[in-house]
Amino acid sequence: MSQSLHWHAGARGRLLLFNLLVVSVTLAVSLVAIFGFRHAGHIQEQAQAQTLADMNGSLALARDTANVATAAVRLAQVVGALEYQSESARLQQTQQALQQSLSLLANAPLAAQQPALLARIRERSQMLEQSINQLLRVGHQRHLQRNVMLSGLWQAQLLLNRIDVLASDGAFMPLRQQTDALLKVAIQSTAPQAAEQQLQQVLPIWSALPLQDALAMQRDRLVDTARSLQPVAEQLEQSDIAIAYATYRIKALVAMLNGDITHYVQLVAQQSDARSTATHQELDSIIGFIGLFMLLALLITGYAGYYIYRNLGSSLTAIAHAMTRLAQGEKSVNVPGLARRDELGDLARAFNVFARNTASLAHTSRLLKEKSNQLESTFLAMRDGFALFDNSGQLVVWNAQYAELLGIPARDLHRGLHYQRLLERMDVQLTSLQDAQEVRLPDGRTLELRFSPVPRRGMVNTVLERTTRKALEEALLHSQKMKAVGQLTGGIAHDFNNLLAVIIGSLALTVGQLPSGSLASRIERARLAADRAAQLTQRLLAFSRKQSLYPRAVSVIELVDNLHSLLQHALLPGQQLVVDAQRPGWPAWIDAGQLENALMNLVVNARDAMEKQSGEIRLRIWNQRMQEADGKRDRVTIEVIDHGCGMSAEVREQVFEPFFTTKETGSGSGLGLSMVYGFVRQSGGQIEVETAPGQGTTVRLLLPRAPEAVQPAPTLPEFTPGSSSDRLVLVLDDEPAVRQTLCEHLHQLGYLTLECGDGESALTLLRQTPDIELLISDLMLPGALNGADVIRQAQQQWPELATLLISGQDLRQSQVTLPLCERLAKPWQQAQLAQALERAWQRSERLSRARQAATAATVSP
Numbered sequence: 001m002s003q004s005l006h007w008h009a010g011a012r013g014r015l016l017l018f019n020l021l022v023v024s025v026t027l028a029v030s031l032v033a034i035f036g037f038r039h040a041g042h043i044q045e046q047a048q049a050q051t052l053a054d055m056n057g058s059l060a061l062a063r064d065t066a067n068v069a070t071a072a073v074r075l076a077q078v079v080g081a082l083e084y085q086s087e088s089a090r091l092q093q094t095q096q097a098l099q100q101s102l103s104l105l106a107n108a109p110l111a112a113q114q115p116a117l118l119a120r121i122r123e124r125s126q127m128l129e130q131s132i133n134q135l136l137r138v139g140h141q142r143h144l145q146r147n148v149m150l151s152g153l154w155q156a157q158l159l160l161n162r163i164d165v166l167a168s169d170g171a172f173m174p175l176r177q178q179t180d181a182l183l184k185v186a187i188q189s190t191a192p193q194a195a196e197q198q199l200q201q202v203l204p205i206w207s208a209l210p211l212q213d214a215l216a217m218q219r220d221r222l223v224d225t226a227r228s229l230q231p232v233a234e235q236l237e238q239s240d241i242a243i244a245y246a247t248y249r250i251k252a253l254v255a256m257l258n259g260d261i262t263h264y265v266q267l268v269a270q271q272s273d274a275r276s277t278a279t280h281q282e283l284d285s286i287i288g289f290i291g292l293f294m295l296l297a298l299l300i301t302g303y304a305g306y307y308i309y310r311n312l313g314s315s316l317t318a319i320a321h322a323m324t325r326l327a328q329g330e331k332s333v334n335v336p337g338l339a340r341r342d343e344l345g346d347l348a349r350a351f352n353v354f355a356r357n358t359a360s361l362a363h364t365s366r367l368l369k370e371k372s373n374q375l376e377s378t379f380l381a382m383r384d385g386f387a388l389f390d391n392s393g394q395l396v397v398w399n400a401q402y403a404e405l406l407g408i409p410a411r412d413l414h415r416g417l418h419y420q421r422l423l424e425r426m427d428v429q430l431t432s433l434q435d436a437q438e439v440r441l442p443d444g445r446t447l448e449l450r451f452s453p454v455p456r457r458g459m460v461n462t463v464l465e466r467t468t469r470k471a472l473e474e475a476l477l478h479s480q481k482m483k484a485v486g487q488l489t490g491g492i493a494h495d496f497n498n499l500l501a502v503i504i505g506s507l508a509l510t511v512g513q514l515p516s517g518s519l520a521s522r523i524e525r526a527r528l529a530a531d532r533a534a535q536l537t538q539r540l541l542a543f544s545r546k547q548s549l550y551p552r553a554v555s556v557i558e559l560v561d562n563l564h565s566l567l568q569h570a571l572l573p574g575q576q577l578v579v580d581a582q583r584p585g586w587p588a589w590i591d592a593g594q595l596e597n598a599l600m601n602l603v604v605n606a607r608d609a610m611e612k613q614s615g616e617i618r619l620r621i622w623n624q625r626m627q628e629a630d631g632k633r634d635r636v637t638i639e640v641i642d643h644g645c646g647m648s649a650e651v652r653e654q655v656f657e658p659f660f661t662t663k664e665t666g667s668g669s670g671l672g673l674s675m676v677y678g679f680v681r682q683s684g685g686q687i688e689v690e691t692a693p694g695q696g697t698t699v700r701l702l703l704p705r706a707p708e709a710v711q712p713a714p715t716l717p718e719f720t721p722g723s724s725s726d727r728l729v730l731v732l733d734d735e736p737a738v739r740q741t742l743c744e745h746l747h748q749l750g751y752l753t754l755e756c757g758d759g760e761s762a763l764t765l766l767r768q769t770p771d772i773e774l775l776i777s778d779l780m781l782p783g784a785l786n787g788a789d790v791i792r793q794a795q796q797q798w799p800e801l802a803t804l805l806i807s808g809q810d811l812r813q814s815q816v817t818l819p820l821c822e823r824l825a826k827p828w829q830q831a832q833l834a835q836a837l838e839r840a841w842q843r844s845e846r847l848s849r850a851r852q853a854a855t856a857a858t859v860s861p
Contacts, residue, residue, distance in 0.1 A: 025293075025296060025300050025301075033293075043282055059265075062258060064101045065098060065254045066254065067097070068094050095132050128250060128253040135246035142236060145239055146236060153229070156183055157187070159221050160180055163222065164176060166214055166215050179199070182199045183195075192236075196233040200230055384465070385399065385462065385463030386398065386402055386461075386462055386463075387399075387402045388457075390457070390458040391456075393418050393458075394415070394418055396458070406426060406463060407445075436449065437449050444467070449462075551589050551591050552589070553588075555710045556585060556595075559596065561579075564577065567600065571603070571607050572607060572610075574615075576615075577617050578617070586634060587636075587706040587708075587709065588636040589684075589705065594679045594683075598680070599640070603619070606641075606642035606644065619638070619640055620637075620639040623705075635686075635704065635705065637701070637703075639700050639701075641697075644696055644697065646692050646696055683704065685701060685703045686701075687700065687702070727752065728752045728773055728774075729754070729773070730774070731746070731753055733755075736757070745833055757782075758782055758783045759781050759786070759787070762794075766794055774803070774844075775794050775802070775803050776803075788818050792819040799847070803821040804821065804822050805819070805823045806826060808827075821840070
């Protein structure tokens with residue numbers, strides 16, 4: 001192109017001018033379309049947002065009202081304590097969700113336009129909330145009344161059983177059977193009022209029976225107990241009526257709310273239709289305007305195309321033919337337009353450069369080959385199994401670990417093997433290819449199979465080794481199970497401690513007050529049975545790790561030597577206990593008495609496992625230094641080894657559960673190993689069991705080494721009661737029976753007593769009665785304050801007050817922060833109570849003297 005030509009005379013200039021024109025028109029059309037659609041989209045989004053806000057609020061409120069009605073009906077029908085607690089919590093959560101939905105509805109756009117409707121919905125929601133609260137309150141009251149009813153029914157049934165035992169000659173058998181049937185029906189029925197009314201009709205017959213001595217006493221207690229249930233049954237009936245009324249009121253309010261919500265939804269639909277009509281009109285106007293601009297753009301683009309074809313197409317065609325011949329391998333090709341000074345000349349010269357760049361293709365191929373080799377090396381070196389299947393499910397490629405993990409000889413894998421045949425050979429049934437599945441092989445290993453689809457290439461099968469992780473998961477599951485069972489047994493044992501405190505304390509009050517004879521012997525038998533029940537409770541607490549332990553440095557070898565003769569006497573003829581101990585042995589930090597009980601249980605279990613066969617039961621003791629997660633630890637290891645019948649894997653998994661036993665009925669309580677398990681774990685040790693059917697059992701106790709040498713056991717001084725005449729004591733316990741029993745013992749010791757059932761009342765009594773010198777409190781109390789909180793506040797406000805804390809659990813293991821005071825464990829004997837009171841008085845006197853000395857030191861110059 002001549003230097004005198006202007007820039008617009010060349011091909012680029014002409015194309016640029018027409019391209020600028022096309023771009024300008026296209027840009028104008030695009031801007032119109034963009035702004036038009038943005039405006040329409042904004043209108044539509046605003047309409048949708050308002051509609052969705054209104055619909056979400058109304059639908060959420062409708063859903064929550066329905067949930068409230070359902071939860072209220074369920075709560076009215078439940079009976080069990082756990083089921084009632086769950087349904088009550090669910091109803092409260094549903095009530096909270098209803099309030100949130102009501103707030104969401106109030107913030108909706110339509111709510112501002114319908115204040116009357118919104119106010120009516122609010123009013124009915126508040127009425128619904130009041131009805132729900134009434135239902136919860138009456139339901140809780142009915143639950144407590146039913147517990148009282150069941151307690152009385154069970155007590156009556158126990159008294160009837162005692163009458164059956166005493167009247168073994170078959171006297172008045174029909175009456176006893178009728179009464180027993182009525183008690184069973186009342187206990188098992190969800191509404192025992194009818195059975196209780198029939199029972200009241202039978203009581204006059206009982207009262208008219210000519211019975212004497214023990215039978216008469218038991219008959220009178222049965223009649224009194226049954227008659228005391230009548231007012232409870234009437235209260236329970238009133239509670240049922242109140243629950244039914246609250247339920248029907250909730251249903252009615254829910255129905256009215258649903259009507260209001262339906263009306264609200266209709267208003268939302270009407271407003272949505274109006275918004276949709278306005279949006280469609282806006283869209284129609286924008287589409288028409290955009291159509292006109294598009295027609296103009298098409299006309300301009302067609303004219304530009306015609307110009308390019310007429311003026312530039314011939315030159316471009318000639319250059320394209322020359323490029324084709326060059327691509328086909330021709331070496332001497334004259335590309336037209338090399339001398340041109342416009343854009344077509346630049347294109348021809350650029351193609352010549354492209355020909356020279358073909359030499360770089362060899363270098364690119366070499367780099368691709370190296371990359372392929374790296375990928376292949378990575379594939380073969382993977383630790384997990386990896387295989388690729390095509391779209392038909394046939395094997396294409398795999399690594400060496402794939403066959404090794406599956407346990408299949410490498411020679412049995414070949415291309416074309418279908419994955420289903422491979423799974424059949426491993427005896428594996430896959431439920432779905434999308435989910436990972438664990439497979440246990442005959443050799444005990446656990447694998448995880450994953451199938452991942454590859455788009456248009458088939459699928460990838462990955463095999464992962466999961467044996468170690470599976471073992472850890474099973475161990476964690478077993479630990480969680482034992483923890484849950486321990487919490488349950490601990491709670492049961494705590495409640496039994498309260499009951500035993502009443503029983504043992506009440507029986508102790510009769511000592512020395514009854515003449516010798518049958519009644520005194522019966523009382524003594526009852527006391528002994530209560531002591532045995534206390535030992536059973538201690539076993540439950542041992543399993544749940546809540547018993548009171550008194551660890552100290554104990555020489556395990558010396559303890560076993562002293563216990564050897566007793567353990568040998570527990571064995572059968574022909575059986576011998578052999579002790580193999582490493583000397584000198586490390587001392588263990590353990591409760592000596594509990595360790596003796598544990599060893600006795602383990603030796604007796606070993607004796608029973610040998611099934612009356614002669615042989616040796618070996619007891620091994622040695623020092624062991626173990627590597628644990630937090631470092632090395634010293635353990636004193638005790639093994640009890642027998643050559644008896646052994647245990648299966650199923651029995652081994654349940655061996656530490658309370659009340660689980662393989663012995664015959666009446667031969668064991670099932671608490672021996674559970675007590676050992678809880679005691680060892682509470683003491684910071686470990687317990688292991690190695691067993692197999694027919695190969696005997698080894699129980700291994702790993703006890704913590706004592707940080708100090710063995711000290712001689714201290715001698716407890718004899719108790720000498722101090723002066724307790726006319727001293728006023730405040731007794732704080734939520735159980736009336738426990739509280740009254742404790743007060744009677746204090747009366748026998750010469751004290752005056754006041755009593756209350758919660759912490760707030762105790763603090764009020766302390767403020768009102770300055771003559772109180774001693775506060776005795778149970779640890780677990782209802783309300784916001786527990787026993788420890790009450791004692792702590794009392795010590796702060798009345799420093800001279802003596803304090804004593806009582807609990808049925810190990811207070812050292814309690815998660816409650818305990819105050820500095822004397823402590824007493826349930827159930828207690830009167831001598832233990834007196835000693836604890838003496839210690840409390842002595843502590844109070846020491847603190848008083850210390851405060852006086854501190855005051856004197858502060859006053860003196």
